Amino acid sequence: MGRxxxxxxxxxxxxxxxxxxxxxxxxxxxxxxxxxxxxHESNSSGQxxxxxxxxxxxxxxxxxxxxxxxxxxVPQKARQGVATxxxxxxxxxxxxxxxxxxxxxAQANDASFVQNAIVGPLKEKRAAxxxxxxxxxxxxxxxxxxxxxxxxxxxxxxxxxNTTTAGGGKNNGGGKNNNGGQNNGGQNxxxxxxxxxxxxAPPANNGGQAGNGPxxxxxxxxxxxxxxxxxxxxxxxxxxxxxxxxxxxVNANKNHNTDNVIVAPGVTNGAHHEHDYVGNQKVNAFxxxxxxxxxxxxxxxxSDLSSYYWPVVRVQDGSQEFDANADGGGKxxxxxxxxxxxxxxxxxxxxxxxxxxxxxxxxRIITGDAKTLTNGLANANxxxxxxxxxxxxxxxxxxxxxxxxxxxxxxxxxxxxxxxxNIDSANHRTHxxxxxxxxxxxxxxxxxxxxxxxxxxYKITPPTIQADGTVKNAYAVDGFPEQLHKPxxxxxxxxSVTKNNLAAxxxxxxxxxxxxx
Numbered sequence: 001m002g003r004x005x006x007x008x009x010x011x012x013x014x015x016x017x018x019x020x021x022x023x024x025x026x027x028x029x030x031x032x033x034x035x036x037x038x039x040h041e042s043n044s045s046g047q048x049x050x051x052x053x054x055x056x057x058x059x060x061x062x063x064x065x066x067x068x069x070x071x072x073x074v075p076q077k078a079r080q081g082v083a084t085x086x087x088x089x090x091x092x093x094x095x096x097x098x099x100x101x102x103x104x105x106a107q108a109n110d111a112s113f114v115q116n117a118i119v120g121p122l123k124e125k126r127a128a129x130x131x132x133x134x135x136x137x138x139x140x141x142x143x144x145x146x147x148x149x150x151x152x153x154x155x156x157x158x159x160x161x162n163t164t165t166a167g168g169g170k171n172n173g174g175g176k177n178n179n180g181g182q183n184n185g186g187q188n189x190x191x192x193x194x195x196x197x198x199x200x201a202p203p204a205n206n207g208g209q210a211g212n213g214p215x216x217x218x219x220x221x222x223x224x225x226x227x228x229x230x231x232x233x234x235x236x237x238x239x240x241x242x243x244x245x246x247x248x249x250v251n252a253n254k255n256h257n258t259d260n261v262i263v264a265p266g267v268t269n270g271a272h273h274e275h276d277y278v279g280n281q282k283v284n285a286f287x288x289x290x291x292x293x294x295x296x297x298x299x300x301x302x303s304d305l306s307s308y309y310w311p312v313v314r315v316q317d318g319s320q321e322f323d324a325n326a327d328g329g330g331k332x333x334x335x336x337x338x339x340x341x342x343x344x345x346x347x348x349x350x351x352x353x354x355x356x357x358x359x360x361x362x363x364r365i366i367t368g369d370a371k372t373l374t375n376g377l378a379n380a381n382x383x384x385x386x387x388x389x390x391x392x393x394x395x396x397x398x399x400x401x402x403x404x405x406x407x408x409x410x411x412x413x414x415x416x417x418x419x420x421x422n423i424d425s426a427n428h429r430t431h432x433x434x435x436x437x438x439x440x441x442x443x444x445x446x447x448x449x450x451x452x453x454x455x456x457x458y459k460i461t462p463p464t465i466q467a468d469g470t471v472k473n474a475y476a477v478d479g480f481p482e483q484l485h486k487p488x489x490x491x492x493x494x495x496s497v498t499k500n501n502l503a504a505x506x507x508x509x510x511x512x513x514x515x516x517x
Contacts, residue, residue: 059114061482063374064093064155074137074426081136087267088129094272094332096122097482101211119155127153209316210333213484214476216465222400227392233352233440240350242510245517248278248299250344258328259285262364262428262493269327273311273334273478280307289362292497305497308346311478312338313458333481341456348450350510352440356448358507359496364424365432367414368491373483382490383411399487401462408458412492416451417442450506452494
């Protein structure tokens with residue numbers, strides 16, 4: 001999507017987290033400023049009660065520094081141990097959020113409850129886990145700034161009034177990657193537009209059947225959003241203009257799990273939400289390169305054993321899905337009927353600036369960020385629209401309410417530049433990057449690779465905003481419970497696995513300007 005240089009007002013909690021996290025490897029002595037849910041002192045018990053009740057109603061979620069994104073230089077021998085501990089950090093946040101959601105009465109009675117019973121103990125658990133990460137890295141000869149890393153243990157609370165992702169406008173398109181670039185190529189580009197939300201204030205329980213979103217503010221009538229799609233970069237004489245489409249189905253066989261073998265290998269329920277899988281049919285937390293090569297594929301081209309997986313979309317209609325009482329499902333706030341996409345287009349496209357090189361075997365790419373409520377929009381790459389509007393409007397921070405006869409569309413354009421060496425990186429980001437949004441050129445010596453794009457279409461009854469601020473027929477993407485099902489947390493995962501020289505055939509087709517499948 002396109003350039004979006006508009007300044008965003010970032011919630012204080014997000015700013016503090018970002019500042020602290022930035023020191024994890026670079027050193028420094030940032031003092032962590034604890035944010036209390038409410039004032040502790042008052043001149044009367046009545047005032048205390050009022051403040052406590054207000055705090056209980058306003059504290060929406062827990063925000064913790066994303067430790068994994070700061071660990072950019074973990075030795076290979078330490079990565080499995082570090083990944084396990086990072087998964088433990090996610091589990092701890094999930095458990096703390098569940099406690100936050102289930103103790104509203106206690107919070108109303110005691111203004112210090114959240115700090116003393118939830119945030120404080122969480123910091124202690126995280127500190128011990130983060131120290132194990134330090135030990136894992138140093139044990140194999142790696143280096144880490146232990147003091148700065150330890151500062152990432154502290155978490156804060158976010159109130160219902162400041163849980164909009166990274167502040168600013170809501171219905172902007174486009175999301176920046178870790179190097180500041182944005183994705184172009186196979187999709188249209190989007191520029192910011194004024195917010196067109198016509199929602200009431202969110203209810204105190206933060207909406208949603210499970211109490212963790214989405215809220216009315218997370219939806220917008222797409223017909224009321226100003227056009228925000230910009231032109232694609234101009235193609236140079238060296239452009240690779242072909243396409244390669246692989247047909248892998250829509251996961252009609254309901255191949256789901258809550259693992260994520262890229263970020264949490266060997267950890268069951270490492271994602272804390274359900275994924276749809278197409279392509280490779282034997283992907284779970286314990287998959288290896290060898291097992292991926294031996295697995296069947298849902299793709300028509302049986303040489304494509306790649307794994308394409310993304311969080312499911314659910315409509316909160318009161319349905320009890322198969323995972324209603326399971327980890328990753330109802331136990332973690334992901335509730336309602338899982339929707340199967342009506343269509344799923346998977347297409348590889350070229351670079352507007354150069355020829356592409358073949359993707360390396362077992363290349364892993366994650367696009368988007370499942371934790372934008374904590375991390376801000378730096379790595380967001382969510383794009384929501386409606387059929388008939390895709391060339392006009394792309395949304396990152398709101399779900400579209402589509403007009404009659406129009407369907408909801410999720411699109412992704414993955415990073416299209418590769419460092420030429422690594423099939424993964426410690427934080428699963430720095431080995432790939434987006435091309436320059438204006439020219440399409442890969443920077444920092446990176447090589448252009450075929451850009452993976454996806455377009456998922458869903459038939460969804462349009463949500464309606466009720467007079468009390470609730471949403472009837474709300475839908476949302478699965479996610480970590482403390483991320484409140486924000487639209488910007490949408491993300492997509494990919495492992496390139498091919499045989500019979502398919503990776504080279506894809507690159508050659510694109511470089512020759514052909515449309516292949």
